[in-house]
Amino acid sequence: MWILEEGQILPYLRIHYPVFDQSGPVDIQCIGAPEGEEKPLEPDEGGLINYIFRVSNGKQSVIVKQGRSTSRKNDKIVLPIWRNRQEYETLRLRHAIVPQYTPETYYVDWENAVFLMEDVSDLAQVRKLLCSGVMLLGLAEQVGEFVAASTFYCSEFYLEAGLFRRLSACFRNSDMRSIMENWVFLRDAPYLTHNGNPVLKQLIDRDDSIRVCCYELRHKFMTQGEALIHGDLHTSNVFADEERLKVIDMEYTFAGPLCYDIGYFAASLLAQYCTACFRPFPSEEARRTFLSYLLSSLLELYHSFVEHFTEFWREDAKPIYQRSGGFCEHLTRGFLPDVLGFAAVPCFPQITTSLTPEFARLDGEARIQAHELCLVLCRYLLLEREQWDTMEDAVQAIGAVTQIYLDCLE
Structure with missing residues (x-):
């Protein structure tokens, strides 16, 4: 196996991809190169497991x-x-399905x-934009279309x-999905060294209600093979x-x-929301505008x-489903509890085991408060996810619980 390092990229491309023109200067960057390397870059999540140039x-x-037999960050x-x-x-x-949203190979x-x-x-990268307070007005609409299609x-x-x-069997992917089964739902990630908030970790670990819901959603994740997912x-x-x-990776x-x-993408928006309540903004009006944008998103x-x-169902579902009457409406009415559950659960590891960029931008008391708010909101969404009839109800509840928490800090 040819192990690619920066100095071997051009010889490799000359052999395997000769249409790439090397007659002039060529710049090579290692995505996720840590500080201290010859070409230091800001650490990038894309370099966590694979070698990317x-x-x-x-x-x-x-x-x-290039994918190798060991992780880039932990051999x-x-x-x-x-x-x-x-x-x-x-x-x-x-x-082939959504070329407007998928890189070409x-x-x-x-x-x-x-x-x-x-x-x-x-x-x-959308995470970096949101962490800087940039509001992309078409983001939610486009991600929703990508996932639906x-x-x-x-x-x-x-x-x-x-x-x-046959497609499901081809993409069984048992080794990679087990990483998510253990990290997202059990908060077990041996490759992460950050211990998170130890007090909140104990609260989460001892909360039987959270544990039961996490196992319930983990069981769905492991057994409900309804479609190929990202x-x-x-x-x-x-x-x-x-x-x-x-969309990559x-x-x-x-x-x-x-x-x-x-749900998993919504978890990223929830983390942004919790940290935006406490990170610096040019004004309180700017903060309120950004928080409103995240809830609207x-x-x-x-x-x-x-x-x-x-x-897509109405246009392209198989004839057996076209004749099914109100089955599509029945199916989509059941989406909300799962979306809320899959949005809440990935936030718990961000409190207990991994320091994601949203929370890493905060220090001291601000990070503690953002973690606390995240726990309060996500526990509430997880336990009450069956009670709301509409996403509007759930988002309104997020705003109300946030205000209660902020009032308690005064």
């Missing part, structure tokens, strides 16, 4: 991604090399676990049953500007619950997902 000659720019974590092939295949699949090398894809660095058209509602079963759709894996959006793809991806995200899913 951006190669540009001024006219062409490609991403070279004690053993990973299947074939995950790289599965990511390439799911990128191709989703590009150029080349794959099975033997060396390498593929080349479109460089989306002309867009900005990529789940519906990879589900048995659209695909012939035998084909869907599996890791958070704001670091979405790049956007005011008009365009691209699809190596966790498997057949899972229809609502998981929307939660609403728009959910409604975009449901409305686009319903639209």
